[in-house]
Amino acid sequence: MNRRVFAATGLLLAALLARQGPALAQTKEASDSCRFYQGAVQTGATIPDKLLTGDWRTALRCLVSVLENLKERVAARPTPDDWAQFVRTTGAVRIIIANNEAVGSNVNPAVQFVRTIGTLDALSTLAFGARTEDDNSRLNATLVLGNVIDNQGVCVPIDHLYYKDLDATAYGVKGRANLLAVVSVVAPWAYKENYQKIEALYKDMRQQLEPLRARPDLKDTFSILDNLRKRLDFQQKPGSNKDVSIPKDLRACQSYRPQWAGDKLKYTFP
Amino acid sequence: VRIVPDDSDGVSGTVFANYIPDVSVNGENMPVLRRGNSVEVYVYYFGSKDRTVTIAADFYHVRPSIKSPLEKDHASEQYALTLNKGNVSSNDGSFDFPEYKEVFRIGLQSDDGKKILGADLDKSHQPEGTTDLAPALFPTEK
Numbered sequence: 001m002n003r004r005v006f007a008a009t010g011l012l013l014a015a016l017l018a019r020q021g022p023a024l025a026q027t028k029e030a031s032d033s034c035r036f037y038q039g040a041v042q043t044g045a046t047i048p049d050k051l052l053t054g055d056w057r058t059a060l061r062c063l064v065s066v067l068e069n070l071k072e073r074v075a076a077r078p079t080p081d082d083w084a085q086f087v088r089t090t091g092a093v094r095i096i097i098a099n100n101e102a103v104g105s106n107v108n109p110a111v112q113f114v115r116t117i118g119t120l121d122a123l124s125t126l127a128f129g130a131r132t133e134d135d136n137s138r139l140n141a142t143l144v145l146g147n148v149i150d151n152q153g154v155c156v157p158i159d160h161l162y163y164k165d166l167d168a169t170a171y172g173v174k175g176r177a178n179l180l181a182v183v184s185v186v187a188p189w190a191y192k193e194n195y196q197k198i199e200a201l202y203k204d205m206r207q208q209l210e211p212l213r214a215r216p217d218l219k220d221t222f223s224i225l226d227n228l229r230k231r232l233d234f235q236q237k238p239g240s241n242k243d244v245s246i247p248k249d250l251r252a253c254q255s256y257r258p259q260w261a262g263d264k265l266k267y268t269f270p
Numbered sequence: 271v272r273i274v275p276d277d278s279d280g281v282s283g284t285v286f287a288n289y290i291p292d293v294s295v296n297g298e299n300m301p302v303l304r305r306g307n308s309v310e311v312y313v314y315y316f317g318s319k320d321r322t323v324t325i326a327a328d329f330y331h332v333r334p335s336i337k338s339p340l341e342k343d344h345a346s347e348q349y350a351l352t353l354n355k356g357n358v359s360s361n362d363g364s365f366d367f368p369e370y371k372e373v374f375r376i377g378l379q380s381d382d383g384k385k386i387l388g389a390d391l392d393k394s395h396q397p398e399g400t401t402d403l404a405p406a407l408f409p410t411e412k
Contacts, residue, residue: 046283046307053336091280098338136278146406185406223407230404 034062041066041088049095056096060113063089063096067122074128083134090129090140097147114148120256123149123156130182131160131175138171142178146185151246154186154194155253155265158201162260170217177221180205180228187231191250193267195235195242200264202228245269271351273327274308276375283307285341285378289329295351296323313351313370320354329376342380349374 037059040047052059066089073082093114100110129141145157157179166172187198205225212218235242246253251269258265273291275282286307293300293311301312311325329345331337351370 044277044283046286049284049288049336052284087278087280088283089280092284095281095284095338095340098340099336101339136280140280181407188403220407227404227407231406234403 033058034065037062037092038066041085041092044084044088047088047092052092052095053099056099056110057113060093060096060110061117063093064114064117064119064122067125068119071121071125071128074125074132078128078132080134083129083132083137086125086129087134087136087140090126090137090144093144094140097144108147111147114144115150115152118148118153120153120156120252123153127156127160127179127182130157130178131163131166131172133169133171138174138178142182145178145182149182149185151186151189151191151194151250152252154183154190155197155256155258155267157182158197159256159258159261159265161201161205162258162262162264164260167212173217173221177224180221180224184224184228184231187228188234189241190235191241191244191246193246193269194253195232197265198228199232202232204264271311271313271325271370271372271374272308273311273374273376276377279377279379281340282376282378285338288331288333288336288341289345289378290332292328292330294326297326300325308373313353320352322350322352325349325351325374327374327376329378339382340379342378345376345378347374347376 033055037047039045041063047059066085070082070086070089073079074086097108097110097114100108123145126141126145129137130145132138132141149157161176161179161183166176183198183201186194190198202225209218209221209225213222234240246267246269251267253265254267254269256265256267273293275286277283291302291304291309291311293302293309295311295313303310303312311327313323313325325348327347327349329342331341331343337343349372351372
């Protein structure tokens with residue numbers, strides 16, 4: 001009797017393992033491939049260019065996950081090493097985007113892919129990077145964010161722009177200009193709820209900065225603000241996205257918890 | 271003496287293998303050897319007297335089929351190297367080719383890559399008639 005039970009249990013286990021085999025193997029393979037990128041970013045080892053041109057989707061998936069994991073650290077007290085890791089990660093993302101440069105009016109497939117797999121945490125890390133003291137981080141973050149931002153994640157840079165101390169440092173001023181430029185990317189095709197939030201941000205910024213117009217370090221900021229106005233006004237034509245509620249599959253910002261914007265970033269849908 | 275990619279930009283280290291170096295000292299071409307992600311330049315020193323030489327390094331991109339807009343066609347740098355015994359960290363390469371303490375860096379990132387490549391090209395979100403649309407402005411900090 002016992003032998004029969006053991007035999008039956010053994011067969012059942014064997015069958016289960018056989019069914020789980022390929023899935024487990026895939027998971028292990030995926031985590032192994034990400035381990036290489038995580039290690040390279042942490043240690044400063046070179047990521048070979050061939051890996052970024054070959055299986056670039058796997059590379060992007062792993063690099064976006066590195067960005068997500070960096071969020072807690074860059075939001076709290078980032079060390080120079082955190083920013084060094086950030087620069088390596090965003091540098092690799094930039095290389096992949098550049099390698100997939102779109103021809104004509106086609107969408108860059110790497111940009112499209114990041115928009116698909118990207119999360120609000122990864123975008124938050126990039127937004128912190130776009131306004132940090134480290135020059136290389138600001139540059140890389142702004143270039144990545146400016147490419148991948150869309151209606152799903154524009155609430156993140158908007159929130160960072162409500163951070164009150166941006167004017168307290170020279171790098172904060174540059175960071176604000178960077179983030180305004182990022183938000184302006186979405187302005188001409190922002191859906192209703194996002195359009196309203198960008199419009200409110202624009203008015204808030206104008207009110208806040210107008211008395212400081214004479215300051216030479218704000219010259220770029222004012223040019224970007226003017227540009228943002230033009231890009232918002234592009235939606236004056238009837239049938240623009242600003243009259244349409246954000247489609248259901250693009251409502252990631254509904255779950256975003258603003259750190260600085262408060263109720264100004266509250267999303268409610270009919 | 272070693273020349274390494276300037277890793278502070280997050281780009282140069284990855285694309286370094288796509289370049290070949292041409293290095294001269296005071297106009298005279300020097301033998302070079304790639305070792306991992308660095309290039310060793312064999313600058314001879316006969317120890318007769320201390321002197322400072324100018325190292326001119328040119329790195330040429332040699333893989334056009336995989337070249338992205340982020341990579342320079344050609345990067346060029348000049349470095350000053352003082353040849354004396356105090357500046358030497360090791361004599362492993364014999365007394366004539368000692369290893370110098372300084373490590374020189376070269377940046378391979380192109381300014382063309384410091385722009386937004388695809389942001390305004392998303393047709394699925396783009397309004398019609400975008401030819402009138404003012405392009406987004408991005409501050410160039412460097």
